[in-house]
Amino acid sequence: xxxxxxxxxxxxxxxxxxxxxxxxxxxxxxxxxxxxxxxxxxxxxxxxxxxxxxxxxxxxxxxxxxxxxxxxxxxxxxxxxxxxxxxxxxxxxxxxxxxxxxxxxxxxxxxxxxxxxxxxxxxxxxxxxxxxxxxxxxxxxxxxxxxxxxxxxxxxxxxxxxxxxxxxxxxxxxxxxxxxxxxxxxxxxxxxxxxxxxxxxxxxxxxxxxxxxxxxxxxxxxxxxxxxxxxxxxxxxxxxxxxxxxxxxx
Amino acid sequence: xxxxxxxxxxxxxxxxxxxxxxxxxxxxxxxxxxxxxxxxxxxxxxxxxxxxxxxxxxxxxxxxxxxxxxxxxxxxxxxxxxxxxxxxxxxxxxxxxxxxxxxxxxxxxxxxxxxxxxxxxxxxxxxxxxxxxxxxxxxxxxxxxxxxxxxxxxxxxxxxxxxxxxxxxxxxxxxxxxxxxxxxxxxxxxxxxxxxxxxxxxxxxxxxxxxxxxxxxxxxxxxxxxxxxxxxxxxxxxxxxxxxxxxxxxxxxxxxxxxxxxxxxxxxxxxxxxxxxxxxxxxxxxxxxxxxxxxxxxxxxxxxxxxxxxxxxxxxxxxxxxxxxxxxxxxxxxxxxxxxxxxxxxxxxxxxxxxxxxxxxxxxxxxxxxxxxxxxxxxxxxxxxxxxxxxxxxxxxxxxxxxxxxxxxxxxxxxxxxxxxxxxxxxxxxxxxxxxxxxxxxxxxxxxxxxxxxxxxxxxxxxxxxxxxxxxxxxxxxxxxxxxxxxxxxxxxxxxxxxxxxxxxxxxxxxxxxxxxxxxxxxxxxxxxxxxxxxxxxxxxxxxxxxxxxxxxxxxxxxxxxxxxxxxxxxxxxxxxxxxxxxxxxxxxxxxxxxxxxxxxxxxxxxxxx
Ligand SMILES: Nc1ncnc2c1ncn2[C@@H]1O[C@H](COP(=O)(O)OP(=O)(O)OP(=O)(O)O)[C@@H](O)[C@H]1O
Ligand SMILES: [Mg+2]
Numbered sequence: 001x002x003x004x005x006x007x008x009x010x011x012x013x014x015x016x017x018x019x020x021x022x023x024x025x026x027x028x029x030x031x032x033x034x035x036x037x038x039x040x041x042x043x044x045x046x047x048x049x050x051x052x053x054x055x056x057x058x059x060x061x062x063x064x065x066x067x068x069x070x071x072x073x074x075x076x077x078x079x080x081x082x083x084x085x086x087x088x089x090x091x092x093x094x095x096x097x098x099x100x101x102x103x104x105x106x107x108x109x110x111x112x113x114x115x116x117x118x119x120x121x122x123x124x125x126x127x128x129x130x131x132x133x134x135x136x137x138x139x140x141x142x143x144x145x146x147x148x149x150x151x152x153x154x155x156x157x158x159x160x161x162x163x164x165x166x167x168x169x170x171x172x173x174x175x176x177x178x179x180x181x182x183x184x185x186x187x188x189x190x191x192x193x194x195x196x197x198x199x200x201x202x203x204x205x206x207x208x209x210x211x212x213x214x215x216x217x218x219x220x221x222x223x224x225x226x227x228x229x230x231x232x233x234x235x236x237x238x239x240x241x242x243x244x245x246x247x248x249x250x
Numbered sequence: 251x252x253x254x255x256x257x258x259x260x261x262x263x264x265x266x267x268x269x270x271x272x273x274x275x276x277x278x279x280x281x282x283x284x285x286x287x288x289x290x291x292x293x294x295x296x297x298x299x300x301x302x303x304x305x306x307x308x309x310x311x312x313x314x315x316x317x318x319x320x321x322x323x324x325x326x327x328x329x330x331x332x333x334x335x336x337x338x339x340x341x342x343x344x345x346x347x348x349x350x351x352x353x354x355x356x357x358x359x360x361x362x363x364x365x366x367x368x369x370x371x372x373x374x375x376x377x378x379x380x381x382x383x384x385x386x387x388x389x390x391x392x393x394x395x396x397x398x399x400x401x402x403x404x405x406x407x408x409x410x411x412x413x414x415x416x417x418x419x420x421x422x423x424x425x426x427x428x429x430x431x432x433x434x435x436x437x438x439x440x441x442x443x444x445x446x447x448x449x450x451x452x453x454x455x456x457x458x459x460x461x462x463x464x465x466x467x468x469x470x471x472x473x474x475x476x477x478x479x480x481x482x483x484x485x486x487x488x489x490x491x492x493x494x495x496x497x498x499x500x501x502x503x504x505x506x507x508x509x510x511x512x513x514x515x516x517x518x519x520x521x522x523x524x525x526x527x528x529x530x531x532x533x534x535x536x537x538x539x540x541x542x543x544x545x546x547x548x549x550x551x552x553x554x555x556x557x558x559x560x561x562x563x564x565x566x567x568x569x570x571x572x573x574x575x576x577x578x579x580x581x582x583x584x585x586x587x588x589x590x591x592x593x594x595x596x597x598x599x600x601x602x603x604x605x606x607x608x609x610x611x612x613x614x615x616x617x618x619x620x621x622x623x624x625x626x627x628x629x630x631x632x633x634x635x636x637x638x639x640x641x642x643x644x645x646x647x648x649x650x651x652x653x654x655x656x657x658x659x660x661x662x663x664x665x666x667x668x669x670x671x672x673x674x675x676x677x678x679x680x681x682x683x684x685x686x687x688x689x690x691x692x693x694x695x696x697x698x699x700x701x702x703x704x705x706x707x708x709x710x711x712x713x714x715x716x717x718x719x720x721x722x723x724x725x726x727x728x729x730x731x732x733x734x735x736x737x738x739x740x741x742x743x744x745x746x747x748x749x750x751x752x753x754x755x756x757x758x759x760x761x762x763x764x765x766x767x768x769x770x771x772x773x774x775x776x777x778x779x780x781x782x783x784x785x786x787x788x789x790x791x792x793x794x795x796x797x798x799x800x801x802x803x804x805x806x807x808x809x810x811x812x813x814x815x816x817x818x819x820x821x822x823x824x825x826x827x828x829x830x831x832x833x834x835x836x837x838x839x840x841x842x843x844x845x846x847x848x849x850x851x852x853x854x855x856x857x858x859x860x
Pocket of ligand 2: 171
């Protein structure tokens, strides 16, 4: 369903963030992306929905090349791809409900959203998604009044509003404590198992990778170093991915 | 060796310091000369007395006055002394206030002493000579002490000799009743209200206009907007074309409607019908959700509906303008004391009518640009590079010619060359050539940073506008719309737009990018991203800057009257020119009170929000 072919990204100032990365993603997979800080994980995820414009290569989504899509096409592609961020990226001064409803913007008419109107169906759907992540009672609070774990759940609800076929999660638990981390990962797992949503998730902790992912890819300085089942990451592979001095923790 | 080096550098250093000090002394010495610094004048006695007088007047604002009653105390006086020396003495009631002259008769120009007894304590008043003819002449002023006594030497005036008694009088003025506002105070009140409303209008209009501009002037919103050479050229050709068509179209509709424009009922019915049609065709043309990719026939159908909606909207805006004008006119007479509501309505209608051609032009331009954009994109996708390159060269030659011709038309308006060679042919040739060269050099699919260019142009215009002082703008506005508060409001509004758009856009530039990215990732377009991710983040700083600007506008509107911009400044300047400092003092007081209270209120509101 998603094919990444020879993806390369060179940022301004000649920073090579991705170097000829190719891999495929099967429907229903839970794919972990690992690698050191600065290895290009975020860049990879953002190239998939073109939040970052790739320098070279193709991203084929359902047979369409995302990198060549025009504005309307891109909008239709993006709304099927949910995204979750390390720092939640909620609009802090808006209500939780509005934040969740914003996930619907790819479907609503731009002129209509000027007057801040969502259909009743969308509002009902938003409450349903909030219920799934267990924070219906917070719907009318301002987003910044919520704790980190709650905010990340709001952002999952927002992504789910898109009816996504795939969710890109960029270190979704890196700013949460371990207990909350597991609870968020379990929500993702549930979405993956129950709704069949494909998940690509960049992670820093290998135990999370082992526990939740059924496949992992690893980047080192923008180069794809590993592609396989998490349990295949042995000490040799580990040193390849994280460098010679690295020690395994956790 | 090292020591030596150090020494050398320290000598150099002190030389440099010395030089710097010398230069600054010279600069300041020169500044003294250019600014005519002359402290001798500050000590000159004449000037100090003048200053004291003015300051004392300023300290006594002419705010309230009292009704007064006058009582004349008189004492008979003979001028000159009668020849026979017979003078009828009169009895004075020494229990009441009375005055006594040192002599009872005298010749002209003799000095006599006038004493007053039992007068009210500590009062001032005039001493008059009341001639037999009834003519009064002031001789001096008296000032009683705490016992109600005074003594003043006066010179007896020269008069025709008269036999009977004339009078020397002292006038006691006593205030009665409650204090009343002076005329000055009333006029000041009227004008200070005007001042506050000038500030209010300027701030409101300025804020409303600068919000959309601030988005265009924000780097982070604009830097990602790029377009292909094909679309860019098509836009440059399309917008003026569309704007021109729109202008013609609106004129045509206005002409078409003109027979009915004086009829309230037809305009009202027309307004309702066109409004309803516009609404429903808009709903049809813009479905609230699009789950599947729309087919071409659906797209054409929608476009037709949007087109109908657009035309109907223009129609209803025109009719709205006409209707509000008529209604406003009628209400102004009908409503009596609150007739100003009708006046406001009329003005709103008038503004609407005035803006219709411009709005239509922009709307048509926008439509053509968006259609051309789509055309450009599909050309881009479907043509091979060499054909695209040829098309680009043709289009960008035309675009360059049009762009240069338009810019030159503006310049020509100012300088009136009266020479089509300069104002038309050369720009067309040069522009076309520039466009041609650009298209030849540029890769046909290379993206141009259109957003960044628009951002830069907007910023430059704003910076230029902001550097023009509001007072200067007011002078120009006065020429345009005449002396009065309207000119002041216009000038301040324009300056507000320039200043606020910059402050606002800096706020937009400093917002958190995360939410923007997240909203963008959901498939939201630019407009939706602004509504859902940008606006919630900028509301508090926007309000705070608006309050700050309101504050500045109140200050500015107090002095904009100096150049004819209405408000209290006009009164103040008048009084200063007439040397009525006590009146001027009232206006200064009013300004101080208003500015201080606005300062307080706005800081309180800012505290609340931020
Ligand atoms: N906007 C940008 N401009 C220039 N260079 C960038 C930009 N964003 C990222 N980079 C560089 O690209 C490289 C990859 O960055 P990226 O954010 O993708 O890494 P990452 O694996 O997500 O790291 P982390 O784990 O710290 O989030 C880094 O060297 C980074 O400095
Ligand atoms: Mg990252």
